[in-house]
Structures are given as structure tokens and as C-alpha cells.
Amino acid sequence: MLSAILTHSAGHGHRSSRHHVPVLLREAIAALNVQPGGRYIDCTLGSGGHALAILEASSPGGQLLGIDANPAAIVEAQSRLAAHRKDIRLVNDNFVHLRDICYKYEFYPVSGILFDLGLSSRQLEAEDAGFSFQREAPLDMRFGLNQQLTAYDIVNAYTESQLTDIIREYGEDPHARQIARQIVAQRPLHTTFDLVKAVLRATGRPSTRIHPATRTFQAIRIAVNSELVNLSSALVQAIDLLGFGGRLAVISYHSLEDRIVKDLFRQESTGCICPPSVLRCMCGHAPRLRLISKKAIRPSPIEVRANPRSRSAKLRAAERILKLSNGPQG
Numbered sequence: 001m002l003s004a005i006l007t008h009s010a011g012h013g014h015r016s017s018r019h020h021v022p023v024l025l026r027e028a029i030a031a032l033n034v035q036p037g038g039r040y041i042d043c044t045l046g047s048g049g050h051a052l053a054i055l056e057a058s059s060p061g062g063q064l065l066g067i068d069a070n071p072a073a074i075v076e077a078q079s080r081l082a083a084h085r086k087d088i089r090l091v092n093d094n095f096v097h098l099r100d101i102c103y104k105y106e107f108y109p110v111s112g113i114l115f116d117l118g119l120s121s122r123q124l125e126a127e128d129a130g131f132s133f134q135r136e137a138p139l140d141m142r143f144g145l146n147q148q149l150t151a152y153d154i155v156n157a158y159t160e161s162q163l164t165d166i167i168r169e170y171g172e173d174p175h176a177r178q179i180a181r182q183i184v185a186q187r188p189l190h191t192t193f194d195l196v197k198a199v200l201r202a203t204g205r206p207s208t209r210i211h212p213a214t215r216t217f218q219a220i221r222i223a224v225n226s227e228l229v230n231l232s233s234a235l236v237q238a239i240d241l242l243g244f245g246g247r248l249a250v251i252s253y254h255s256l257e258d259r260i261v262k263d264l265f266r267q268e269s270t271g272c273i274c275p276p277s278v279l280r281c282m283c284g285h286a287p288r289l290r291l292i293s294k295k296a297i298r299p300s301p302i303e304v305r306a307n308p309r310s311r312s313a314k315l316r317a318a319e320r321i322l323k324l325s326n327g328p329q330g
């Protein structure tokens, strides 16, 4: 079945595909070391492409817990994974509640956990979600509708200095201050196109391949959904839920996400984490992870050509190991 999903992915561009095209599919399944009878969690179910491949590779006897904040993703995955209905449990929630979800369903320890971050192409193309600067829609950008804060609130109520910080920090945009000034000057902003106009007033017309609104949209989406804080918290919970030998695999799409994954993996795979100035270890920190590959795994040129949305993807994976020591190291 994995080869069937891959063929389908390579043969159709994301626009004509019925489902979101899973990124780094073969690589993610290998990194998770999916085994028959294993117990797996897909924290970002989306259209269920990775989940389906995990279920196929873990058959017979594999089980999968799938989580997504977006109710439409749960509905789509439910029908796509119907053949495996006995082996799945799908939960419409934010992965920041990972530990509670697993305790509730007594789904631990697990053999592997996958995060495939960001948005599905379904969400980007959704009429009313406001994620895309290419589509006129209300300023919403929430992953789950039970959240209160929307992009409208941030854009219309935050101070110029708060907006500057968000666009600089989460969008890494060198024009953050000018964009924030224009957003405040153009209020009230109702739609995605109002926001694009404010950005273009600050930056001028697009001169590069990357549209000037890309970074602002990313920044506001990250702020609306507390994406980085939630990711940091969920990754720590995920490590605790892995059985020994269990794998954690994370596919990220921008440097802010990747830095969080990389730093946590580095910290959890090293022994002493005392500052360099300390001559004798005081922390007693012991590694809980072994890195599967030192460098992030990137999509092949063939995958990027078939699915341009994969171009910024980076996969990092690590294995839970037995803690070797828990006393200060001498």
C-alpha cells in the first residue's frame, strides 16, 4: 500500500489530488521503524496519508491513535482509514493535550510518534479559514474552532509594538516594523486581502519569488495557534510516552519549528548539559534519546518537483533509550 500511496503522490500535483499529498512518506515510515503489532500515534492526522502508511506497515496487529485540531481532517481521515477502523482511534484535539489523550485512552507506552507540522493543502485551500494570502477570506487562521483568539483579533487589537514583535519573531521579516505600522494605519482589517494590502503598502510590490505577505501570514498564524509553545510542550510529552526503542519523528516546514526540534533532540541525546564554565558536572543529566541521523532528512528533487509544498520539509527522528545514569557525573 505504501507504494500505492507514493505512486498516487508522484502522479498527481497537490491541486488535482483528492487528498493532501504526504511529505517524506517513505522516509518517515523508515525513521519510525514501523513494525507489525506496534502502537503508533499520528499527532497531525490531516488527510491520513502518513497514518494509512503506518497502519499498513504495522499490520497485522498495529494500532494507531490519530489526533488533529481540525474537525474536517478527522472526518476525512475517518473515511480514508475505514478499512482499519478496528485498529484506530481518532481524536479531534490539539496535540498540546497529547499526554492527557493517551492517558484517557490508555494508549502508552508507544512504539512511534509522528508530527507532520503546519497545514494540510486542504486547509490552505479552504474557503473560509483565511490561511492563504491568495484567497479572500475572513481573518480567522484557527486550527481548531474551539479556540477563541483569531487573526482578526490580533490584527485589529494588538499594539503596533506587539505586532512588530510577532512579525519579527515568528515571520523573521526584516520589514516587521513598517508592516505593523501599516496594519495599524489601515484598521479595521476584515479580510486576508485587507492584510495583504497593508503588507504591500509597507514593502512595495513583490519583486522576488516569495510574496511579501508570506512571512506576515506565517507569523500571525503561529501567534493565533500558539504553535511554537504547543510544539515544545507536545514534544516533551511525546518523549515521555515512548517505550524503550520507540521512535519520535518530526517533519517541520520552517526554521523556527526545526530549531525547536533540533535543540530538544540535541539536549535529550547528550549527557551533561552544564554550562562550559562548570568544571565538574552538577546537572546529572542523562540522555533519553539517540539520534537516528545527525542531519535532517530532506525530500528528494523528484519529490519536490512532484509536490512543491515539500520543498522546505525537514525530517528529524530519534529513538528513546534506557536512561544510562541519573546521578551527577563525575
Ligand SMILES: C[S@@+](CC[C@H](N)C(=O)[O-])C[C@H]1O[C@@H](n2cnc3c(N)ncnc32)[C@H](O)[C@@H]1O
Pocket (backbone or CB within 6 Å): 020, 021, 022, 023, 043, 044, 045, 046, 047, 048, 049, 050, 051, 067, 068, 069, 070, 073, 093, 094, 095, 096, 116, 117, 118, 119, 120, 123, 143, 230
Ligand atoms: C501537514 S498536515 C498533516 C498531513 C498528514 N500527515 C497527511 O498525510 O495527510 C498538518 C495537520 O496538523 C494539524 N495540526 C497542526 N497543528 C496542530 C496541533 N497543535 N494540534 C493538532 N493538530 C494540529 C493541522 O490541522 C493539519 O491537519
